Amino acid sequence: MPFKSLHIIEPILKSLKEEGYTTPTPIQQQAIPIVLKGTDLLGCAQTGTGKTAAFAIPILQLLSATHAHDRKRKIRSLIVTPTRELAIQIGESFNAYGRHTGLKSTVIFGGVNQNPQTNALKQGVDILVATPGRLLDLMQQGYISLHDIEIFVLDEADRMLDMGFIHDVKKLLAALPKKRQSLFFSATMPPEIVKLASTILHHPSKVEVTPSATTVDTINQKVFFVDKVNKYALLLDVLQDENIKTALVFTRTKHGADKVVKLLLKNHIRAEAIHGNKAQNARQRALSNFKAQTTRVLVATDIAARGIDVDDLEFVINFEMPNIPETYVHRIGRTGRAGANGTAYSFCDAEEKAFLRDIEKLIQKKIPVVDNHPYPLTNHNPEPAPKHQQGQRRPMHSRPKQSHTGGNQSRWSGRQRSTAR
Numbered sequence: 193m194p195f196k197s198l199h200i201i202e203p204i205l206k207s208l209k210e211e212g213y214t215t216p217t218p219i220q221q222q223a224i225p226i227v228l229k230g231t232d233l234l235g236c237a238q239t240g241t242g243k244t245a246a247f248a249i250p251i252l253q254l255l256s257a258t259h260a261h262d263r264k265r266k267i268r269s270l271i272v273t274p275t276r277e278l279a280i281q282i283g284e285s286f287n288a289y290g291r292h293t294g295l296k297s298t299v300i301f302g303g304v305n306q307n308p309q310t311n312a313l314k315q316g317v318d319i320l321v322a323t324p325g326r327l328l329d330l331m332q333q334g335y336i337s338l339h340d341i342e343i344f345v346l347d348e349a350d351r352m353l354d355m356g357f358i359h360d361v362k363k364l365l366a367a368l369p370k371k372r373q374s375l376f377f378s379a380t381m382p383p384e385i386v387k388l389a390s391t392i393l394h395h396p397s398k399v400e401v402t403p404s405a406t407t408v409d410t411i412n413q414k415v416f417f418v419d420k421v422n423k424y425a426l427l428l429d430v431l432q433d434e435n436i437k438t439a440l441v442f443t444r445t446k447h448g449a450d451k452v453v454k455l456l457l458k459n460h461i462r463a464e465a466i467h468g469n470k471a472q473n474a475r476q477r478a479l480s481n482f483k484a485q486t487t488r489v490l491v492a493t494d495i496a497a498r499g500i501d502v503d504d505l506e507f508v509i510n511f512e513m514p515n516i517p518e519t520y521v522h523r524i525g526r527t528g529r530a531g532a533n534g535t536a537y538s539f540c541d542a543e544e545k546a547f548l549r550d551i552e553k554l555i556q557k558k559i560p561v562v563d564n565h566p567y568p569l570t571n572h573n574p575e576p577a578p579k580h581q582q583g584q585r586r587p588m589h590s591r592p593k594q595s596h597t598g599g600n601q602s603r604w605s606g607r608q609r610s611t612a613r
Contacts, residue, residue, distance in 0.1 A: 193215065193216060193221060194214060194215060194216075195208055195213065195214065195215070195216055198216060198220075198221070198224050198225060198228075199225075199228070200224070200249060200253060201253050201256060203256070203292035203293050204249055204252055204253060204256075204289055204290070204292070204293065206292050207288060207289050207290065207291050207292055208249075208289065210291075211288055211289070213245075216242070216245075217241055217242030217245075217246075217401075218241070218242075218401045219235065219237050219241045219242055219243055219246045219399060219401040220242050220245055220246045220249070222246075222399045222401065223235060223246040223247065223250075223399050224246060224249055224250050226397045226399065227246075227247060227250035227251070227254070227373075227375065228250045228253060228254065230254070230373055231373070231395075231396070231397050232373060232374045232375070232376075232393040232394050232395065232396035232397070233247075233374075233375045233376065233393075233396055233397055233398075233399060234376050234389055234393055234396040234397070234398045234399070235247075235375065235376065235377040235378075235398075235399045235400075235401075236377075236378060236379070236380075236381050236398070236399070236400040236401070237377060237379065237399070237400070237401045241401050243347075243377055244281070244282055244285045244347075245285060245289065246399075247271075247345050247347075247375050247377070248282070248285050248286050248289050248290075249289055251269050251286075251319065251343050251345075252286065252289055252290040252293050252295060252319075254342075254343065255268055255269060255293075255295055255318055255319070255342070255343075256293045256294070256295060259293070259294060259295060259318070264316055265296060265315075265316030265317055265318055266316070266318075266337075266340040267317060267318070267319075267320045267336065267337070267338065267340060267341060268318050268319070268340055268341065268342045268343070269318065269319045269320070269341065269342060269343040269344070269345070270319075270320050270322065270338065270341050270343075270344050270345070270368075271319070271320070271321045271322070271345040271347060272322055272323070272324060272327065272344075272345065272346055272347065272352075272361070272364060273321065273322075273323065273347040273348055273352075274323065274324070274347075274348050274351045274352045274355050274357060275323065275348075275351075275355075276301040276302070276303065276323060276475070276476065277475065277476065277479055278347065278348060279299050279300075279301050279321050279322065279323050280299055280301075280476065282299070282321045282347070283297060283298070283299035283321045286319055286321065290319075295318045295319060296315075296316065296317050296318050296319070297317060297318065297319035297320070297321065298312040298313065298317045298319075298320060298321070299320075299321045299322070300313075300320065300321070300322045300323070300326050300327060300330065301322070301323040301326050302323060302325045302326040302329070303471065303473070304473065306326070306329075306330065309326070309330070310330065310333075310335050313330070313335050313336060314335075320336070324352070324357045324360035324361060324364065325357075325360065327364065328360055328363060328364070331367065338364075338367045338368050338369070339369060340369075341368055341369055341372055342372060342373065343372065343373045343374075343375070344368055344372050344373070344374045344375070344392075345374075345375045345376075345377070346361065346374070346375070346376050346377070346392060347377050348377065348378070348379070349376060349377065349378035349385055349388060349389070350378045350379055350380045350381075350382070350385050351379075353384060353385065353388070358388070361388070365391070365392060374392050374393050374394070374396075376388075376389045376392055376393055376396070379518075379522060380518055410528045410533050410534065411524055411527060411528035411533075411534045411535070411536050412533070412534065412535045412536070413524065413535075413536045413538070413559045413560065414535070414536070414537050414538070414559065414560055414561070414562050415537075415538045415539075415540050415548065415559045415560070415561050415562070416537065416538065416539050416540065416561075416562050416565055416567075417540055417541075417561065417563070417568065417569035418539050418540070418541060418565075418567050418568070418569055419541055419542070419567070419569055419570060419571055420541040420543070422567040423511060423512075423539045423541070424452070424455050425567055426539060426565065426566075426567045427441070427452070427455075427456075427509065427511060427539070428455070428456075428459055428461075429565070429566060429567070430509070430537060431456075431461060431488075431489070436488075436506075436507050437485060437488070437506070438482060438485055438487075438488055438489070438490070438502075438505065438506075438507065439488070439489050439490075439507040439508070439509050440482075440489075440490050440492060440502070440505060440507070440508050440509070440526055440527075441489055441490070441491045441492070441508075441509045441511050442491075442492055442493070442494065442508070442509070442510050442511060442512070442514070442523050443491060443492075443493060443511050443512050444493070444494075444512045444514065444515070445493065446465075446467040446468060446469050446493055448511070448512065449465040449466075449467050449491045449492065449493055450465055450467075452465075452491045452511060453465045453489075453491050456489055456491075461488055461489060462486065462487050462488045462489070463487065463488065463489040463490070463491060464478035464481060464482070464487050464489075464490060464491070465478070465490075465491045465492070466478050466479060466490060466491070466492045466493075467492065467493040468493065478490060482502065483502055483503075491511075494514065494519055494522070494523070502526070505526055505527050505534070506527055506533065506534055506535060507527065507534070507535050507536075507537070508523060508524050508526050508527045508534070508535070508536045508537070509536075509537045509538075509539070510523060510524075510536070510537065510538040510539060511539055512539070512544070513538060513539075513540050513544040513547040513548060513551070514547065514551075515547050517547075517550045517551045517553070517554035517555075518554065520538075520551045520554075520555075521554070521555065523536070524536035537562075538559065541569065542569060542571055542572050
């Protein structure tokens with residue numbers, strides 16, 4: 193099914209062709225006709241399904257129908273998203289798809305000087321992409337009015353709640369016109385998200401594509417059983433594979449991300465971290481370097497990584513297994529996007545086996561095990577560490593000796609074990 197079959201106007205079709213897009217993804221096929229009818233939409237879709245275009249394309253078309261080039265621009269569509277990275281990427285999509293429509297969009301977010309943003313607002317915009325904090329701040333200063341909003345989008349609603357933005361969202365809802373079209377997107381639909389959606393949407397149509405309990409079939413998933421103290425050595429060993437041009441590595445904590453970066457830099461592998469303790473400018477710079485492949489490894493925590501959208505990313509590595517099964521799906525969904533191939537490696541120590549079981553139960557499949565790597569798990573049933581010791585380094589004397597499994601070790605063979613930890 194080509195985009196033309198969705199009755200998309202010629203200026204947008206021209207832009208899509210210039211971007212190299214010819215066939216809509218499943219969520220675009222379902223969502224675009226619904227939005228074009230003016231119906232509210234509840235979309236359950238994880239990252240990598242083409243969700244942004246599913247709302248950006250019809251919004252551009254609806255606003256183009258009543259767009260007058262000589263009138264003073266008012267904000268007619270508002271897209272609210274939790275992170276700066278997501279906001280920038282959504283803004284780039286609107287600019288790309290709408291370059292021939294005459295519509296103007298801008299992006300606002302916190303952590304930077306507001307003057308360039310307020311100058312853009314003063315010149316008038318049709319579409320505003322914003323993070324909640326800066327949006328409320330500029331509303332209070334009188335730079336933004338939501339009285340003319342025709343289409344409202346709340347994107348990544350579950351992550352919005354995770355990051356504590358629920359009160360900001362409620363303030364925004366109170367400022368929006370009662371008569372509007374609302375689009376609500378979330379990767380998961382726990383009860384609190386369903387409740388929030390019910391306060392925003394009016395008789396919505398529901399679209400659910402690649403539900404959170406399934407993983408993209410094209411992703412090649414592998415698990416490495418490894419002792420916790422050997423994960424760093426295993427990561428260095430895996431990264432010897434020259435086919436891994438770039439890799440997105442996940443840790444559970446900010447401290448863990450910084451520690452992995454320190455190890456990689458020490459071993460002459462260009463790496464940067466992206467997490468909540470990093471300044472907004474530093475996070476965006478790290479992401480830009482990763483996209484440009486000047487940084488080979490980007491190490492991220494889950495909240496920060498929600499905004500990572502990198503074309504043709506082939507490798508995701510779970511340095512630590514997530515303790516929430518749905519998080520695994522979100523992580524590996526950064527690769528294998530829009531039908532492309534991808535590989536997800538997971539490093540699982542004995543204490544994380546329960547997390548792996550939960551993940552396999554959720555995705556309803558067993559993840560193949562790589563058992564011929566040089567750092568196989570030797571301590572299979574360690575006693576769980578007391579709460580006050582969890583996350584502490586295991587004593588040096590408990591570190592297992594390297595296991596030699598013979599000559600069939602694929603690309604992980606022949607490597608001297610690193611002592612970096």
